[in-house]
């Protein structure tokens with residue numbers, strides 16, 4: 001399972017639970033830990049994040065948010081912080097030198113960068129300065145045609161400085177020049193020497209390190225080494241599409257002084273984007289953005305102080321039933337709904353007499369239901385009832401009792417809903433009110449009382 005999917009599962013756990021307590025948060029945190037570790041995020045970072053989530057989950061809630069929304073928001077924010085921020089000081093460069101180890105994606109990325117900037121109106125040119133790999137001249141030449149950008153290189157010249165020197169003269173009038181340099185399997189003395197020379201000749205205003213996502217947390221060490229040897233101003237992480245360690249690489253770079261500027265998300269020149277932690281996280285998790293996530297949290301929020309207006313706008317499901325019961329103990333939103341409609345009455349005692357024990361039983365059984373079952377109780381059938389009973393350690397009869405109780409409440413609720421638009425208690429006679437009351441009366445004779 002991908003990082004995004006696993007993180008989403010964890011947040012869905014928070015969203016889907018009927019109330020937020022320490023256990024639920026712990027469970028979600030465990031899921032997040034597993035997801036991050038699998039993505040090769042350094043263990044200390046994972047532990048640090050877990051601690052922060054658990055601490056912040058139960059701090060004072062900011063106004064306007066429910067506990068559930070607060071926990072989701074906080075978790076989401078901490079996760080995006082972990083991945084590092086978008087570089088707010090990003091300046092469009094004039095000369096970019098790309099450095100990095102062999103196979104990290106330098107040549108591919110130079111063409112991607114060229115395309116990215118030329119699409120934004122910059123007159124851009126590419127210089128092939130990797131004289132170690134014979135094929136790299138041709139590779140960049142072909143790519144430059146593909147992205148429709150001027151190109152210079154000389155396959156006969158072994159000295160990269162000379163190539164850069166000539167290229168600089170040739171491209172004097174360009175807005176942006178990108179130099180693709182050679183890599184090795186490790187940053188050794190020879191590679192450092194060579195790049196330092198190229199740097200002296202080229203005089204870049206940006207030196208970007210290209211790292212492959214599949215190195216995961218090793219990205220930190222590499223970024224630090226390259227920075228010490230050459231001074232880098234930003235990082236590009238490639239192969240975010242193909243590696244499960246992208247999260248680890250991002251988190252590792254966030255630990256360095258160099259911001260991740262772009263990410264490569266495929267082999268084609270267009271598979272490239274400016275890095276924005278929040279957008280990235282939203283996308284891999286499949287959320288539009290934080291706002292839509294919070295909206296979602298709201299619609300399934302099980303905070304107990306749901307207003308009658310809100311209740312009437314929703315469908316009455318097993319979830320709202322539970323919510324109603326929990327909020328009420330004795331007098332809950334259904335009663336408030338009745339109140340709002342001007343019916344100062346008490347609901348059937350049977351419905352209100354559900355003791356705490358029964359309520360707890362209901363909760364256990366509902367926890368064994370799927371989301372669909374909670375939201376669309378119509379799907380319930382005997383095999384589902386059997387499964388819920390087994391899963392919750394209750395009898396099938398217990399489950400049926402819960403469903404029956406739910407159905408009674410739903411009936412009342414639907415009646416309330418129906419009368420909401422047309423009902424005007426001011427104009428009702430005592431007789432009308434009494435007739436209405438009868439509708440809610442259970443089959444068994446039960447006392448109803450007008451206040």
Ligand SMILES: Nc1nc2c(ncn2[C@@H]2O[C@H](COP(=O)(O)OP(=O)(O)O)[C@@H](O)[C@H]2O)c(=O)[nH]1
Nearest residue numbers: 102103104105106107108238239264265266267
């Ligand atoms: N899937 C994927 N492949 C990439 C990406 N960037 C580069 N590659 C591939 O990685 C390999 C090495 O890339 P190259 O640019 O030649 O690396 P260099 O040795 O650093 O110049 C090539 O096969 C590229 O197609 C990326 O973002 N996603």
Ligand SMILES: [Mg+2]
Nearest residue numbers: 106107130136
């Ligand atoms: Mg190359």
